[in-house]
Amino acid sequence: MLALLGEQLIDNARLAVFEMVKNSYDADANSVVVTLANPNTPAGKISVVDDGSGMTLETLTGVWLEPGADVRELQRHRGIRSPKYNRLPLGEKGVGRFAAHKLGNKIDLWTKAKDSPEFHVGIDWSEQTNRRYMDETEILIEETAGEYFKGSETGTRIEISDLKAEWTRGDIRRLWRNVTSISAPFSTQDDFDVKLDVPNQKAWVKDLLGVGDILGAAIWRYDFSFAEGKFNWDYQFNPPPGMKVEGYKRSGADENLPLPKRIAEWLFDEEKLPNIVPENFTDDIGPVSGTFFVFDQDRDVTVFIAEQNQIASFLEENGGVRVYRDEIRVYNYGEPGDDWLGLDLRRVNQPAKAISNNNIVGLINLQMSSSAGLKEKTSRDGFDDNVTYQRLRAIVLSALTHLEGQRSIDKGRMRRVLAKNGQDSRINPNSAIADLRREVEKRSLGPEITKLVDKVEARVRDMQETLLRPGATQMHVATLFHEVEHGVRALYSAIKRGEPIDKLEQRSGSLVELLDSFSNFFRKTPEALVRVSELVHTVSQLNSDRFDRHKIVLSTPVLSKEASDFELKVPRNIVMGAISNVLDNSIYWLDQKWPNDTKKSRRGIRITTSNYFSEGPSLVIADNGPGYNLAPEDVLQPFISLKADGMGIGMYYARLVMEACDGFIAFPSAEDVGLPASYDGAVTALVFRQGKWK
Structure with a gap:
């Protein structure tokens, strides 16, 4: 024995x-x-x-x-x-x-x-x-x-x-x-x-790597604190050696902490939701600080990382976000199988941007003396699920969302370098879908999952037929197909892990939604001869309620004939979609600049035309918000967004539309296109090479 x-x-x-x-x-x-x-x-x-x-x-x-x-x-x-x-x-x-x-x-x-x-x-x-x-x-x-x-x-x-x-x-x-x-x-x-x-x-x-060495190998490190409504953060990007991408540090002090809409919706019943984390969220919680170490286990990235197997093994046991109060850990937060922040579900809904449990090692620090509202359960397996606890989750998730926005910029930079190095040559969504279908059949997961796989495959075929046409750049194909394959492989892994059917349906549905976001672009709509003033009028009418709700003054010189009009032959619907996406950005960032403002005269958007570009006439959309905090090349890249709820495909969609219409997007200065000095925020120009002045 x-x-x-x-x-x-x-x-x-x-x-x-x-x-x-x-x-x-x-x-x-x-x-x-x-x-x-x-x-x-x-x-x-x-x-x-x-x-x-x-x-x-x-x-x-x-x-x-x-x-x-x-x-x-x-x-x-x-x-x-x-x-x-x-x-x-x-x-x-x-x-x-x-x-x-x-x-x-x-x-x-x-x-x-x-x-x-x-x-x-x-x-x-x-x-x-x-x-x-x-x-x-x-x-x-x-x-x-x-x-x-x-x-x-x-x-x-x-x-x-x-x-x-x-x-x-x-x-x-x-x-x-x-x-x-x-x-x-x-x-x-x-x-x-x-x-x-x-x-x-x-x-x-x-x-061999110790724990400190493993954390030091994280591609991203992010430190933050939130107290009395003030948000401070430090962000570090440390790309793997040999990738030929330069690392850097960035920080912010005494800022507002953006509150993602999806979080605000489960915290508030009001019609008008706050877009920053309120100061009173730390009542009975006290100062909240934390550190996140974030890794990237995409196979195109891990080839640059020594001892990746050891790192992956460590993350399997230690991945997640732990909570400490006066440096003593509060269990079970961050234990294997515990996802108190819902990171994996967020990853399902935003596969290209959100960080999952197995890619992050994090800690949240609280003070015992000021966190009386966080009551530990009698069973000692976490805090009571009360309003105070939900506010803590909202603070941590909002900080994490801010990190994800910064991180999306550098993921885009790495993606572009990998594409130049030919790493995208291995991208093959058709192969990934075939593997997925075999696994679904092997496990007899039922008709609902099979139908969703059918939908994914149909959308991929649409992409291939549309984006592989003459004139579509290989970067477009590689980027979109990379994200599709990544989503399919994640679904395949979830099936092999034996995730519940409802979670698999969520993952499948989110992947279909990602592809559906481009459905209007893929659909070959007929071209029509149209004046730009007609497009502006229609878009303005469609968004008039939004402008009123967000207290925005809209100025349209092209409609009042203070600016010249021009004519172009384009698919009408997709160009209006591109204009609306630019307006979406302006509305969001105006709210961020003045989160609690009720004065309609303060927020402004101007839609006009300009003959500044030698390539052709342009439609200019300007605002008086904080301006673009991204480099121009990053603004137009997919899956890069500093918005709390952004997927990073709106401006990329607009870029695809303009290229399909033989045009491009530019970011001139306000002076270049003759804007009044009050429009000192973002300036976006949609330039149409085939446009003709009227």
């Missing part, structure tokens, strides 16, 4: 050490040191030393030496957490303590609990397993004078000798990836820090 427990229930020696490290975690240890001395020789020795709670004589005899004792499983089932660091136990079956038997024949254990003497246990498994029955075994437990743990120190030390197998360099490196996965990613009071030492083979572990 002992041989079965030690030898056969644990697959290999590496996992046996991992089980012992998990035992240290359950014992409320702050640090564990795993040492493998001469592991590739018969004289090798393995030791695991922690500073946890240690064991009393009763625990030694009644738990540690009792096969199958289910103490940890009962604690987990009842939600009983460790007294010092509030941890739920990782152990369940009561066999981890026999992992040492997998490693070697001789085990020496020293342990000391609080207010208890140090005890030593020596076991020679080769002698014990020669006995037929367990009641014939004799194991000597000795009280020591404190050989290893002095004074008030507590902990457990296990040494294993007469090893059963020699360890290779590969074994050691795989062990490191295992134990790193449960190391605490942040420097806080309840850290669990694991160190691995191979004193006679330092070269074997020289280049």
